[in-house]
Amino acid sequence: xxxxxxxxxxxxxxxxxxxxxxxxxxxxxxxxxxxxxxxxxxxxxxxxxxxxxxxxxxxxxxxxxxxxxxxxxxxxxxxxxxxxxxxxxxxxxxxxxxxxxxxxxxxxxxxxxxxxxxxxxxxxxxxxxxxxxxxxxxxxxxxxxxxxxxxxxxxxxxxxxxxxxxxxxxxxxxxxxxxxxxxxxxxxxx
Amino acid sequence: xxxxxxxxxxxxxxxxxxxxxxxxxxxxxxxxxxxxxxxxxxxxxxxxxxxxxxxxxxxxxxxxxxxxxxxxxxxxxxxxxxxxxxxxxxxxxxxxxxxxxxxxxxxxxxxxxxxxxxxxxxxxxxxxxxxxxxxxxxxxxxxxxxxxxxxxxxxxxxxxxxxxxxxxxxxxxxxxxxxxxxxxxxxxxx
DNA sequence: CATTCAAACTAACAAGCGTTAGTTGATAGC
DNA sequence: GCTATCAACTAACGCTTGTTAGTTTGAATG
Numbered sequence: 001x002x003x004x005x006x007x008x009x010x011x012x013x014x015x016x017x018x019x020x021x022x023x024x025x026x027x028x029x030x031x032x033x034x035x036x037x038x039x040x041x042x043x044x045x046x047x048x049x050x051x052x053x054x055x056x057x058x059x060x061x062x063x064x065x066x067x068x069x070x071x072x073x074x075x076x077x078x079x080x081x082x083x084x085x086x087x088x089x090x091x092x093x094x095x096x097x098x099x100x101x102x103x104x105x106x107x108x109x110x111x112x113x114x115x116x117x118x119x120x121x122x123x124x125x126x127x128x129x130x131x132x133x134x135x136x137x138x139x140x141x142x143x144x145x146x147x148x149x150x151x152x153x154x155x156x157x158x159x160x161x162x163x164x165x166x167x168x169x170x171x172x173x174x175x176x177x178x179x180x181x182x183x184x185x186x187x188x189x190x
Numbered sequence: 191x192x193x194x195x196x197x198x199x200x201x202x203x204x205x206x207x208x209x210x211x212x213x214x215x216x217x218x219x220x221x222x223x224x225x226x227x228x229x230x231x232x233x234x235x236x237x238x239x240x241x242x243x244x245x246x247x248x249x250x251x252x253x254x255x256x257x258x259x260x261x262x263x264x265x266x267x268x269x270x271x272x273x274x275x276x277x278x279x280x281x282x283x284x285x286x287x288x289x290x291x292x293x294x295x296x297x298x299x300x301x302x303x304x305x306x307x308x309x310x311x312x313x314x315x316x317x318x319x320x321x322x323x324x325x326x327x328x329x330x331x332x333x334x335x336x337x338x339x340x341x342x343x344x345x346x347x348x349x350x351x352x353x354x355x356x357x358x359x360x361x362x363x364x365x366x367x368x369x370x371x372x373x374x375x376x377x378x379x380x
Numbered sequence: 381c382a383t384t385c386a387a388a389c390t391a392a393c394a395a396g397c398g399t400t401a402g403t404t405g406a407t408a409g410c
Numbered sequence: 411g412c413t414a415t416c417a418a419c420t421a422a423c424g425c426t427t428g429t430t431a432g433t434t435t436g437a438a439t440g
Binding site: 381382383384385386387388389390391392393394395396397398399400401402403404405406407408409410 | 411412413414415416417418419420421422423424425426427428429430431432433434435436437438439440
Binding site: 021022023025026080106109110133136140141142143145146148149150152153156157159160163164168176179180182183184185186187188189190 | 212296333338347350354376
């Protein structure tokens with residue numbers, strides 16, 4: 001029963017920073033230790049394994065998305081409105097932790113014990129997403145195209161936000177979400 | 191002056207396959223050798239280093255994109271028409287080598303000697319891309335939004351195609367490019 | 381002052397890494 | 411049949427990897 005380790009959190013934050021640059025596999029415990037200003041062995045006073053760090057970064061983010069989607073799909077809203085909320089969800093989570101999103105996107109396959117759990121969350125998320133699009137097509141809100149192509153197109157953009165948000169600090173989350181929704185939903189054709 | 195090594199090509203193709211699953215850093219020369227049905231040392235009869243394999247995968251793809259963009263930007267066409275050609279370019283290259291596209295997207299930072307060259311090509315590509323969008327806004331073809339947001343949105347989708355194309359064999363390249371252009375340009379709002 | 385405790389340290393481990401050197405056996409050209 | 415070439419092999423190298431064990435330090439608590 002402690003105050004839940006600030007030192008452990010610092011290690012995880014530093015690791016997140018390093019993982020986004022070179023990926024999980026290319027970052028060594030000695031790299032991480034150097035970045036923390038200590039020796040590699042000392043890291044093990046705070047964490048149990050390298051693997052545990054990756055899990056801490058990825059799983060909490062994945063669960064945050066699942067939770068957000070669960071809330072959105074229960075709402076009594078139009079499909080288009082739900083899509084806008086999904087865009088806002090991604091912008092929000094990514095703004096708070098863009099480097100962690102790099103690991104989520106690129107290093108999930110190096111999860112060992114939690115790989116199946118992660119894949120389950122992801123599949124469920126994509127199913128919920130495509131379901132909202134199908135509803136929108138049925139209700140005549142959304143143009144009648146392949147719903148998987150639509151989801152893929154939107155989700156690819158949202159998943160890449162982590163690459164882009166850190167470069168654009170002038171724009172705030174709300175404005176970006178609105179701008180992005182506009183482009184993704186209404187297109188760019190005049 | 192030989193027939194330019196089919197065996198070397200097989201190694202590179204096999205490596206491409208392995209890299210897309212686990213990334214460059216997590217694939218060992220012994221993994222690659224096992225997948226080729228030989229011992230690690232034997233690989234060096236055909237290639238000079240692990241690094242050289244990565245370079246062979248990534249640089250040729252990057253140059254193909256540069257070449258495609260150079261051709262498109264010289265054309266006397268509307269901006270929207272040029273965007274459709276860019277979509278087709280990505281669908282085309284990705285369909286021919288989806289696994290290589292995984293390395294291009296995820297392992298470029300592990301290029302050593304050619305990193306600067308690669309980054310130069312990428313920057314030029316993105317500049318050409320955003321220039322086409324700016325032209326489209328000036329000529330009143332494209333809605334007046336932040337051109338970087340537009341480029342980012344489209345390019346993210348195109349760069350993620352490699353994840354998606356291998357799962358959708360029923361759809362052909364031409365139909366996919368058309369479908370995607372429709373969604374990206376005209377949006378999904380009815 | 382004595383004790384406790386967190387958080388750093390040194391030293392070392394077995395395993396795995398990319399790569400090199402030198403060798404072998406099969407195939408093709410003279 | 412001799413020779414050259416190709417593509418595999420065995421054996422080993424020096425280094426790096428994640429991780430463990432045991433120790434030291436300095437600050438807080440009684």
